[in-house]
Amino acid sequence: MLKRTLYDLLEDTGNRRVGAKVIRRSLLLLILVNVVSAVVETLPQFERHPMDLFMLFQLMSGTIFLGEYLLRLYIADLHPPLRRYGPLGARLRYALQPDSIVDLIGALPLILVLVLPNSAVTVVVIFRLLRFLKLARYSPALRSLLSAIASERHALMGSTVIICGVVLMAATLLYLVEHDDQPEKLASIPAAIWWAVATVTTVGYGDVVPVSATGKFIGGIVMLLGYGLIALPVGIVASAFAREIHSRDFVVTWSMVARVPLFEDLKAAEIAEIAKLLRAQRVRAGTVISAKGDVANRMYFISDGEVEIELPHEKIYLGEGKFFGEMALLHQRPRTATIRAFHDCELLVLDADALNALMSAKTELASRILAEVEERMAALAKQRGDLVEEELAQAESREDLSDEQPELFEDQKKGEKAPE
Known part of the structure; x- marks a missing residue:
């Protein structure tokens, strides 16, 4: 279905990872390039010469941004939170969201160039520079910073009032x-505010300087206060940003653990306990993660990158969000396949010793996990090493992966909805 395909590509749901990545990076x-172009065009040497190339590039860019905006409106009713409003209601609500407004701002220069006179070129340049805001859609760190500012808006308003x-x-x-x-420089309190702002921010332009001993004393006190006052909002934003990053990383890690069939029936608190045991590991492309014959005493979650599993007659590729080795985690039998990083990978590793220690401390958790293991072992007649049959059946070859991301494994679908 064309509409669903567009949704997967533009919203990067994971069903068409390669295509979505190409579109995201191209945008x-x-x-x-648009922001750089808008700045470069203001140079005098470009103002004196024809800019046919720049104009053609801007028309092309504007067409792409306008097309992107219209396509996102078209697929708006596929967003899970907006589906209940119907096609028209969903599109209206989507159009009022901050991301959609930024997309509209990115498309406006093309429309303004066609309707505004040449004298209004400054307005067009401003809107073109505002396309920089579109980066927030593709930058998790920038979105986290905006979320941190929004969450601490009351504290920031309070610090602003104090300043x-x-x-x-x-x-x-x-x-x-x-x-x-100094009757000329300090003719009124509003005129003195300029000096106060320059002093509190510790800039001190020097155009207004106290000349009396009392004025210098006041100026010194204000300078010292300025260091603390400027640090106040910075500290608020920094702590909120760090908290936001930590929360986001924890949610991602928690959701990865919760998708594992071995752990999916556990309580949220128990999954959180397991998530705390994970340790990060960065692996370069081509590095062997585990060799055939090694004792399988840990399982891996792929947070970024892709791994290659060499089986006797085929190769299996697992990408971001996938996992392997969960059944071997407790049995610790030799691996029957070599697993290496196909691309640079960021892995989360769960050691069997750490999990066993947690299970020893929490007998109820141990019984639940062991019961799940027994149930799965009884249900699965065939296994290949630490990769169960369902996982292998759902994994796709590298050629298929170049067109579309593999479907979620059957074990991973159990008790979990497929991505929208």
């Missing part, structure tokens, strides 16, 4: 003390 590059109060008080005191000595 990122186009955004950056404004100090600025106003400093401007008032300097006006009262220095007005007679």
Whole structure:
């Protein structure tokens, strides 16, 4: 279905990972080139010469951004939170979301060029520079920063009120003390606010300087206060940003563990305990993660990258979000296949010793996990090493992976909805 395919590609649901990655990176590059182009066009040497190439590039870029905006509106009713509103209602609600408004801003320059006179070129340049905001859609770190600012908006507003109060008080005191000595530079409190702002921010332009001993004393106090006042909002945002990153990483890790059939029936608190045992491991492309014959005493979650599993007559490729080795985690039998990193990988590793220690401390958790192991062992008549038959049946060859991401393994589908 064309509409569903567009949704998978534009929203990167994971069903068409390669195509979605190409589109995402192409749009990122186009955004950056557009911003650079908008800045370069203002140079005098470009203003004096014809800019047919720049104009053609801008028309092409505007067409792409406008097409992207219209396609995202078209597939808006496929978003799970918006489905219940129907096609029209979903599109209206999507159009009012911040991401959609930014997409519209990115498409506006093409429309404005066609309807506005040449004298309004400044407006077009501003909108073209605002395309930089589209990077937030593709940058998890930038989205986390915006979320951190939004979550601490009340604290930031409070710190802003304190800074404004100090600025106003400093401007008032300097006006009262220095007005007679510098009637031209400190003619009023609003005029003194410029000095207060420059001093609190520790910039000190030097155009207004206290000349009396009392004024210099006030200026010194305001300078010292400025260091603490500027650090206040910075500290608030930094701590909120660190908390947001930690929360996001924990949610991603928790969801990866929860998808494992061995753990999917556990309680949320028990899954969280297991997630705490994971350790990160970065592996370069071509590195052997585990060789054939090695004792399988750990399982792996792929947080980024892709691994290759060499079987006697085929090769299996597992990508981001997949896992392997969960059945061998407790049995610790020799692996029957060599597993190596096909691309640079970031893995989360769960050691059998760590899990056994947790199970020893929590007998109820141990009984639940062991019961699941016995049930799965009885249900699966065939196994290949630590990869169960269902996993192998669902894994696709490298050629298939170049067109579309493999479907979720049957074991991973158990009790879990497929991505929207």
